[in-house]
Amino acid sequence: MSDGASVAARRRDAGAIFALALAARLAMVAWAAGRFPPTADGAYYQRIAERIAAGLGYTWLWPDGVVTYAAHYPVGYPGALGALYALLGAHPAVAMLLNAVLGALAALAVHRLAARAAPRSRAVPALSGGLVALHPGLVAYTPALMTEGVTGSLVACAAWASARARERRPALAPFAVIGLLIGAATLVRPQALLLAPLFAGLALSGSPPAGGPRLLPSLAARAARAAPVLLAVIAALLVCAPWTARNCLRMNQCALVSVNGGWNLLIGADPASTGAWAPVQVPEACREVFDEAGKDACFGREARRYIAEHPGEWLGLVPRKLAATFDYCGAAGWYLHASNSSAFSEADKVALGAVETVFERVVLLAALVWAARRPAQAPGAARRPSLAQRALDIARLALFALGVVAALHVHAWVGYLALLGLALLKGRALLRAPVLVGAALAVLAATAATHAVFFGAGRYALVAFPLLSGLAALAAARQEAE
Template sequence: MSVRSRVRDTLAVLVVALVARLVVVAWAAPRFPPAADGTFYHRIAERIAAGLGYTWLWPDGVVTYAAHYPVGYPGLVGAAYAIAGPWPGAAMIMNALVGALAAVAVHRLAARAAPRGPALAAGLLVALHPGLVAYTPALMSEGVTAALVACGAWAAGWVRDAIEDVSRRRLPWGRLAVLGLVIGAATLVRPQSLLLAPLFALGALAVPGRPHALRSALLGAALASVTALAVCAPWTLRNCVRMKHCALVSVNGGWNLLIGADPVSTGAWSPVKVPDECREVYDEAQKDVCFGRAARRYIATNPGPWLSLVPRKLAATFDYCGAAGWYLHDANGAACDERCKVSLGAVETIYERLMLLLALVWASRSLWAEMRRVVSANEGGGARKRLVLPWGSLVRLGVFVLGVVFLFQVHAWVSYVAFAVLALLRGRALVRGPVLPAAAVLVLVATIATHAVFFGAGRYSLVVFPLLSGVAALAFAKPRPASEGGDAPRL
């Protein structure tokens, strides 16, 4: 593929993604005020834009420092408000601009793994993803997180480009630092994103044949992690001083852990049940510490009941997203009534399950080649052909069938887990192959692990959709020969 073709395809993906999102913003801006957590982000952003910092004004006029929610998203919205004024439409436009980058990132990653057509399809699948596009008006952090994580994977692909250059003997320190910077920004928006800094670096550096490969991979992972932590360090220091608690980003981890440690939990968010020991604790950070201590005590004394909540949490996260319809309906039920909410959810669910089906096909593609193999067997003096499948292939076939069956059931979370298992069973082929599928699996596994511990919500699955849609486009693409690596796009 020529450089001109690559640039043209990337611009096409960017334009489609931006236009789709800006059309939704033009419709939504005059109709939908901030809702749900968006009301908090909006108020904090107003204060940040006015130079008042991350502080909260109470009804009695008292102002306190705050850090309950991560600072990254209200900081971005505050920057938009500082430019355009405290108008929610400015935040929506910012969402559109950042969200469009996810489509570009996935296209660039897919172009490293497949020919031009499937790579372009990967970008367009993200550009037109109904869940991501319709969620653009939401003053919520998940869409921005999804885009930043996709850009982090793109940076990991850039690191891989340097490693595959046989003339390069040293680690690409600058590119690893860029990876850390992007994941650091994502961490300020969603703290658990920090896990992806070392994982993406390790995945990018997992190239066979390089001298001291393990040591290089560990050094690269350390550099990416340290850089991501350095991005957060000023805010951590602020918390040490202002909150009297050195939280990395926010002080809601204890709250969330306690919500997910409720024996009658549905797996989704519910109002926190304040333990007796925490009722007289009013400091924001110390209350979070108290909640976390109570949650850990419950988990330690009731491990069985706590573990039994995991399927409910994953179901709340992956069975049905519906974030766009939920938010729009909550913000203005007249402009997006119940029918609007259900219709958006239906379209999005069909789209997401189709993407997951194609991703399952990709993850099991080598299995079909194995199933086409037959051997000759001499039986009764004659020869006959029979299919021979090793136990490993039978296990993969069973996981694939399970994943497909649950795609048509309520509990699609089983299908997401099945995709992760199938992809991981590819072993070295996953690690040494293109960055896009490996990054998608890492993000999915990290999301599963996070919400198995805390609690689930459909909007939390949004972070998985861009990279998973890219993998879906690879399902029927013929892998690019290694000799074509030099023609893969850079950046």
Template sequence: MSRRPLDPRERRSLAVVLAVAAVARAAVVLWASSRIVPTADAVYYHKLATRLAAGAGYTWLWPDGVVTFAAHYPVGYPWLLSLVYRLVGPVPAAGALLNAALALAGVAAVWDLTRRSAGLRAAWLAGLLAALDPALVLYTPALMTEGVTASLLALAAWAAAVAHDRSPYGTSGDAPPPRPWPWLLAAGALLGLATLVRPQCVLVAPLLGWAAWRARGSLAVTGAALAVVLPWTLRNCTRMGRCALVSVNGGWNLLIGAGPNANGHWAPVDVPPACREVFDEAGKDACFGEAARQMIAADPGRWLRLVPARLGATFDYCGAGPWYLHDAAPDAFPDAAKVTAGAAETLIHRLMLAAALVALARWPGGLRRTRLAIGAAGVALALVRPGWVAYALLAALAALVWASGRPRSFVAAALFAVLGTTLAVHAAFFGAGRYSLVVFPLMASAVGALLTARPRQGDTAPHAPDRDGRGGAAASPGHRERPVALQRREDRAGNPG
């Protein structure tokens, strides 16, 4: 990986990529500003943010005038919205601009993460893919959590990559490595904020930390993430009558995925008899969770048989942005536009998926035949309707590349951390196309880094990318990554590498 400052060509590349991303999102926000109103969950995020901005706290005003503390929806995104609403008022278009600003930061993170791993040409490709991804661009006006989460996860992966670059595992030469701790803590803080937006992001922290600096990195990143979340957890313990890490909707979501109406997608909940007289928000969620666990225990086969449907709902079809635009303004964005845009998004992501599978399958290192077989099966499945299996195979390939310990495999580690946890969470609960959005920025990085600048067999150590944008040397096939500084000391002492 590279720690050197950006040279003029790299600065121009980043500027162009960010300009493309900004123009694409500005055009969508400008079109949507007078047409699109909050819809679905965005209605609640907007109202909660408005109350936060007005100083009413994270509370809900009921039709009868009663005000109660809230925790059903995670606080992170309403809190971010409230910061903007305090400045300009509760205007949904201001929230869309917030989404766009965070998206630009995420695109920059994808660009630099890829540059550090594979050089400038790879960064061009990955950056432009993230900048122009139609699923992410069309979702910009949506006051929803998935686009913001995608950006925060990309930023956290970038910070963890910088930490890895500054650890003994990413440093070449005889000088002691710069301290990775500030970057580990930054990655953890970003993941803490992402957890406040979408609680399952906490699962990414130990994986990204391990990729950055093994056990010490895992402890640092996870600890920092939990430290960011802890004040809100304590608030829930005090205000909600029950302790909850971020929100009290896990029981609801488990019941949606396991109840009588469960079909893999969102489905209306039939309130269990035991919960019909429970009106407390946290108590009802706990009751729903207990009822769902009892249903799973009574018929685990049914719950397991729905796993393909849950993952299919998450990965088989995109279309979250077109759905939101149509639902908010069906006259301005008719059904035909929704279907066409959704189909285009799905096609583009299937092509990206196939490219990432090919790249990971061909990556030098151990288990090459196994990876080629998995990659071939994944590419075939990427071109048919049940695409979720291909995404699962992509996660497996990313894990194999990461486990090889080869230099410049950090992009694969980050992709596995996000894609693997997304697969696991939605296999257990329920799925929707918008939940896959968090994966796309890092998949863009994988396509750029792993296709454009594939390392050469026989190389031995990571170096900065050379002037034409190609990455430097990589470890020989099958070599387990180890601290480069330690390797140099052993070489001088005459010990085997």
């Protein structure tokens, strides 16, 4: 097949993946729209979106009739819903349709990333996109008025922008696109801001594009490489800047996006924590603080004080938090059952959870297979492995075995950490890897680090699932395509 025909075929595949992902999610919306009202955090997002649509801003109406400015949860998702509600009406089905479109875009983005990671194959990109398109956890979460699926989609699109920026170096405009997408994700989930410099760095890594400039020596080269990263970070911050200014004005305290970091840190610093969310235990010092931002600041101070005084106990909670995040997701079944238990019973929840868990463990196993491969040797390299290479091979085998056992057992979080460890053993080869690889590992590492500090929940892992599904499909790619 000629290069032109191959490109055309891949574009048709990409369109088919998007259509498949959208059809699966629209079918879910058609079934769920009249059955499942917003619940849990979704009820809060729905109410805030209704107020935004009515021109009342991000404010909260209390039972006694008092209205206050709020910023407890990030504004991005209810703000987007509010804009749509103002145009189309404040019905949860509108939010579900937004989720469906963004979810389909994630499948498309992963397909395009995989097409760059495995340029000689049509099957690998199709498998990557198909895994995202039909991921049971992602598809069934479409009716949920929650933020994790939306964040995962925005992050996948930002990774796609990173791959395009790598191809178009030294142009700076694509790095601004990375920043804009990460900025949008930050307004939905603030910790996404960490990905702006990482994704920009991924665009700068790898081999220079054909005919592009080689690395210049000296300070000028370092400045030239720093500028795109700085541009991506600034663009992300500029997306958030109007909301940050609003918080400084209305909340009596500046906050980049939201004022719940102190709450979450305190929940994750409770010595009785199971690692998951629990009602906050209000410290004595904060009982008379009623201002929303002030209370969050007080909670943060008390949490940091506890951590400084009991670092060992706090670190001992990390395995519980990671287990709560990665061992079992089940977010879709949990939401549907909580919303309408008569339409989605406990047995339905368990069945969906089982299907989703098997799917996610297979994805993890495939990703481990990819990561366990020894990097391809450069032409002319010595065929006989050195002592250091043998030691690496032993470490690689041990981590792979640990990851497989964990993936087949209860504690999948150990398998995800083993995946990160195996990837690091690739050494400098990891710097030359496709953007899909680096982005998937970066999101996984950022998710693990974030919830090791705060607290865990299965739904938080959804953010990493689109890119991890794409990475898993690379196990089927030829070694030289990686």
